[in-house]
Amino acid sequence: MLKQKKTSKIIQSILFPLVLLSVTACGQQGAAPASNQPAAPATETSAPAPSTETKQLTIGISQFVEHPALDAAREGFVKQLAKNGFEDGKQVKIDVKSAQASMDTAISIAQKFEADKVDLVLAIATPTAQAAAQTSKEIPILFTAVTDPVEAGLVKAMGKPGANVTGTSDMNPVEEQLKLIKELKADAKSVGVIYSSGEVNSKVQVDAAKAVADKLGLTIREAAITSATEVKQAAESMVGKVDAFYVPTDNMVVSSIAAVLGVAESQKIPVIAGEENSVKSGAIATYGIDYTKLGEQTADMAAKILKGEAKPADMAVEMQADMKLVLNKKAAEKMGVTIPQAMLDRAGEVVE
Amino acid sequence: MNLAIMGAIEQGLLFGILALGVYLTFRVLNVPDLTVDGSFALGGAIAAKFIIDGTNPFLATLLAFFVGGLAGAFTGILHTKGKVNALLAGILTMIALYSINLRIMGKANLPLLREETLFTFVQNLSIPNLTIGGVTFLTGVALVFLIGVMVLKLVIDWFLHTDLGLDLRATGDNPKMIRSFGVNTDTTTIIGLAVSNGLVAVSGAWVAQYQGFADVGMGIGMIVIGLASVIVGEVLFGSSSIFRVTLAVILGSIVYRLVIAIALQAGLNPSDMKLITALIVIIALTVPTIAKGIWKKPAVRAVRGGSSDA
Numbered sequence: 270m271l272k273q274k275k276t277s278k279i280i281q282s283i284l285f286p287l288v289l290l291s292v293t294a295c296g297q298q299g300a301a302p303a304s305n306q307p308a309a310p311a312t313e314t315s316a317p318a319p320s321t322e323t324k325q326l327t328i329g330i331s332q333f334v335e336h337p338a339l340d341a342a343r344e345g346f347v348k349q350l351a352k353n354g355f356e357d358g359k360q361v362k363i364d365v366k367s368a369q370a371s372m373d374t375a376i377s378i379a380q381k382f383e384a385d386k387v388d389l390v391l392a393i394a395t396p397t398a399q400a401a402a403q404t405s406k407e408i409p410i411l412f413t414a415v416t417d418p419v420e421a422g423l424v425k426a427m428g429k430p431g432a433n434v435t436g437t438s439d440m441n442p443v444e445e446q447l448k449l450i451k452e453l454k455a456d457a458k459s460v461g462v463i464y465s466s467g468e469v470n471s472k473v474q475v476d477a478a479k480a481v482a483d484k485l486g487l488t489i490r491e492a493a494i495t496s497a498t499e500v501k502q503a504a505e506s507m508v509g510k511v512d513a514f515y516v517p518t519d520n521m522v523v524s525s526i527a528a529v530l531g532v533a534e535s536q537k538i539p540v541i542a543g544e545e546n547s548v549k550s551g552a553i554a555t556y557g558i559d560y561t562k563l564g565e566q567t568a569d570m571a572a573k574i575l576k577g578e579a580k581p582a583d584m585a586v587e588m589q590a591d592m593k594l595v596l597n598k599k600a601a602e603k604m605g606v607t608i609p610q611a612m613l614d615r616a617g618e619v620v621e
Numbered sequence: 622m623n624l625a626i627m628g629a630i631e632q633g634l635l636f637g638i639l640a641l642g643v644y645l646t647f648r649v650l651n652v653p654d655l656t657v658d659g660s661f662a663l664g665g666a667i668a669a670k671f672i673i674d675g676t677n678p679f680l681a682t683l684l685a686f687f688v689g690g691l692a693g694a695f696t697g698i699l700h701t702k703g704k705v706n707a708l709l710a711g712i713l714t715m716i717a718l719y720s721i722n723l724r725i726m727g728k729a730n731l732p733l734l735r736e737e738t739l740f741t742f743v744q745n746l747s748i749p750n751l752t753i754g755g756v757t758f759l760t761g762v763a764l765v766f767l768i769g770v771m772v773l774k775l776v777i778d779w780f781l782h783t784d785l786g787l788d789l790r791a792t793g794d795n796p797k798m799i800r801s802f803g804v805n806t807d808t809t810t811i812i813g814l815a816v817s818n819g820l821v822a823v824s825g826a827w828v829a830q831y832q833g834f835a836d837v838g839m840g841i842g843m844i845v846i847g848l849a850s851v852i853v854g855e856v857l858f859g860s861s862s863i864f865r866v867t868l869a870v871i872l873g874s875i876v877y878r879l880v881i882a883i884a885l886q887a888g889l890n891p892s893d894m895k896l897i898t899a900l901i902v903i904i905a906l907t908v909p910t911i912a913k914g915i916w917k918k919p920a921v922r923a924v925r926g927g928s929s930d931a
Contacts, residue, residue, distance in 0.1 A: 372838065373636075377628065377881050380882070466723055467723075
């Protein structure tokens with residue numbers, strides 16, 4: 270009796286994961302349209318259909334974490350792709366996955382897309398791009414929101430990637446952005462930069478800022494953080510020592526930009542941001558990266574690949590084509606500066 | 622079988638080494654050790670740095686074991702000699718390792734995409750997939766991983782049956798008793814933490830080579846994954862003997878990875894990813910117990926444990 274009990278327990282423990290597996294197998298067939306699922310029973314019934322109409326392509330989007338800039342890039346990509354004749358749900362099926370900031374999940378997502386044999390992968394941010402590049406050697410991979418693709422090992426050279434990976438870089442014009450500080454506050458001397466030491470992209474921007482600071486008559490004060498909860502403290506630590514804040518396109522700091530803004534508003538320290546969405550959230554100004562446009566630009570590259578007009582190996586990594594000045598009037602008021610009329614005149618967008 | 626499922630098995634085996642390490646502290650020593658998040662990334666950092674500098678990947682992974690062991694020993698010394706609470710000692714080492722890992726790597730992310738790694742070595746062996754009746758059960762890569770992890774498992778089984786291993790187990794079970802036999806429990810705790818974190822670092826080294834990069838953030842949440850693997854494994858596969866429980870935690874790790882693969886396949890809102898993962902694990906853990914309650918009279922012992930004749 271004892272023996273029997275035990276055997277049934279073992280059988281149960283083996284069976285259970287198998288049941289789980291079979292459940293997913295079904296779910297998968299249900300979720301994906303029959304045309305791109307070469308599962309044996311499905312092909313028989315749907316075989317005649319694809320021969321008359323063109324095959325629906327699949328695109329896998331692997332986003333590292335949800336925050337406004339990355340979301341904007343994704344939305345821009347999907348919209349522009351539709352304009353290029355690849356509409357989600359019609360000509361293409363877009364499968365969006367988020368790693369929710371886990372690197373190990375990024376690999377699982379890459380493996381899922383490889384298994385599904387998607388026609389193209391869009392990887393948003395560096396870790397997901399690296400995971401995709403490691404997993405898929407044949408499927409065309411486009412990345413976006415990667416600051417330095419060469420440093421990240423994604424491409425051999427910006428001009429000629431050389432493999433199945435290319436995309437758009439979000440390296441922002443740090444120098445032009447720092448110049449905005451001088452325009453807003455001519456007597457500014459010291460700029461505080463908060464960034465997370467865990468993000469390679471941010472370090473690149475901080476180094477770029479330091480390289481041009483002298484020329485602009487500024488000194489850079491750094492505060493490196495390791496978790497989102499430290500952002501406020503980092504900002505507070507610089508009160509009285511800096512005349513302005515510069516927030517680079519750092520995932521962690523951008524996610525908690527409210528903490529920087531809170532300190533900046535109460536202490537009347539202007540905040541210049543590395544990208545547009547931070548200005549919409551309440552920073553005064555930025556010059557440069559519009560993630561929606563960056564996503565759109567990536568979509569144009571994707572369209573070329575999907576139409577078979579170009580191969581990733583020969584497609585140069587693209588930078589943002591047109592930069593725009595974005596200002597936030599209300600933020601300026603709160604931080605005790607007035608935006609000069611000259612700046613307002615050449616602004617691409619003014620947030621009221 | 623689906624390639625994503627196979628990938629999950631490959632990953633599960635690599636994270637199985639992490640689970641073995643967590644099992645050593647959490648169950649054998651009965652010490653909650655949070656060094657893991659740091660030592661996992663430390664293993665990845667050491668392996669990546671040395672591989673990029675041209676060291677043989679085998680040697681780099683072995684180095685990761687020793688450096689990880691040092692980190693564990695540090696936590697152990699802090700806890701036993703410095704009388705710091707075990708949780709706090711682990712946390713202190715973990716946060717210190719964040720800076721140390723950045724120092725080792727020189728930057729936050731080291732790509733291994735074009736390097737010769739253990740993973741490319743295993744791929745180049747071109748071991749055929751294990752296919753029965755047209756269904757692939759294990760990839761060639763997973764087979765090699767399986768052999769490697771099994772060897773490690775057997776070594777640990779053996780280690781836990783040596784005199785030192787027995788002392789280690791007794792330290793966790795009944796420290797007063799084992800001290801009365803003249804065993805220094807401080808030493809056994811330090812050794813246990815060192816071996817555990819050595820294994821965790823090896824897991825991190827492997828994962829870095831497998832995913833193609835080491836990142837300073839790659840250790841975040843690893844203790845949770847390790848604990849989940851140990852508990853899921855014990856519940857689903859039993860823990861009646863050392864041989865069985867070490868196997869169970871590795872299987873637990875594979876189940877955990879399968880759950881993530883399943884959550885990804887489910888085709889739901891991407892923002893719900895982690896919630897779905899948690900839900901599937903909850904179902905996996907509770908359904909067998911509930912089913913047992915329906916089918917049988919309440920047993921004295923629940924799913925864990927089992928009879929002693931294993």
